[in-house]
Amino acid sequence: MIQLENVTFAYDERPILKNVSFSIDETESVVIMGPSGSGKSTILRLIMGLECPQEGKILVDDANICVMNERQKQEVRKRIAMVFQEGALFDSLTVGENVGFYQIEHTRMSRSEIEQNVRQMLGFVGLRADEIIDVLPDQLSGGMRRRVAIGRALLSTNPRVMLYDEPTTGLDPEATEMVLELINKATVERNISTVVVTHQIPDAIALANRFIVIHGGEMVFDGDLDALRVCDEPRVRDFLQPFRESIGKVNQRQFV
Ligand SMILES: Nc1ncnc2c1ncn2[C@@H]1O[C@H](COP(=O)(O)OP(=O)(O)O)[C@@H](O)[C@H]1O
Ligand SMILES: [Mg+2]
Structure with missing residues (x-):
């Protein structure tokens, strides 16, 4: 459903991605990982046509x-x-207006219908609608803001694919765990395809059964966890080295 074929991309004259090819099937979940600055967010921007x-x-x-x-x-x-x-x-909009943004702006649904959808979605992402629907985002913790953002994306157009850019970066362990659970829940219960970009390796392992490693704009790995554990490509090993132990220990969740 998403295919990159020999993609080469530069900002002005500065090469960012070199000859990257991969494809992601319907209902497949993939994590794209790699050091900061390797071109991960750029890949998502390309997939969105930005x-x-x-x-x-x-x-x-x-x-x-x-x-x-x-x-x-x-x-x-x-x-x-x-x-x-x-x-x-959107900082100046309430939580409810953020989550309902697409339906408010782009549909003819009534306010009460939209509010009902927003409340249901806030429940889905694990937040109490009564407490936060009229609150501004800066009143929320980092983890709650991420969950609101995920709810907004899910409610927008009922997408078949969700792209997440560094969903757990900057969160404490407890909030990280909740966001990881929510991403998995959205993937499984809504039967969608999930692409996560991250440099947080232990989190990445929990989110998919297929991993792509980008290093310096090149794709240096594409495979499952077992292949990742034994991969001897030097750039993959260098990148994973600090996380060896956690990769060895981690239990993968149940995936679609
Ligand atoms: N709008 C831009 N203009 C010029 N260079 C950019 C722009 N956005 C990102 N870059 C550069 O492209 C490289 C890859 O960026 P990015 O895809 O954001 O990496 P990652 O998400 O892996 O950290 C970085 O060196 C970054 O500085
Ligand atoms: Mg990035």
Whole structure:
């Protein structure tokens, strides 16, 4: 459903991604990991059609997003929702207005219908609607803001694919655990395909059964946890070295 074919991308003259190819099937979950600055967020921006590669193609449901006009891209973005790093909530809107944003702006649903959907979604992401629906985002903890952002993305267009950029970065262990559980719950219960970008390796392991490692703009690994554990490509080993122990210990959850 998402395919990158020999994608090469540069900002101005600065090469960022080199000849990256992979594909993600319907209902497959994948973690893209790699050091900071390796080009992970850029990959998500390319999949959303926010940037276009200089070489190669990006296909979403077999259509090349790189040659689409803005209206066609908007249609693709209904199928793929992105949770940006730090959540990117609208600071001046309440939690309820954030979560219901798409339905308020782009549908003719009544206010009460939207509020009902928002309350249901807040419940889904594990928050008490009565307590926070009228609160501004800066009144919430970091973990709660992430959950609101995930709820907003899920409620927007009922996407089939969720892209998460560093969903646990900056959270304490307890909030991290709740966000990881929520991502898994969204994947399984809503039967969607999940792509997570992260440099938090232990968290990454808990989120998928397929891993892609990006290093210096190149894809240096694509495979499952067992293959990752024994991979002897030097750039993969260097990157994973500090986390060897946690990779050995961690139990994978149950995935689709
Ligand atoms: N808008 C931009 N203009 C120029 N360079 C950028 C821009 N966005 C990111 N970069 C650079 O591209 C590289 C890859 O960035 P990014 O994809 O954000 O990496 P990651 O998400 O893996 O940390 C970094 O060196 C970053 O500085
Ligand atoms: Mg990034």
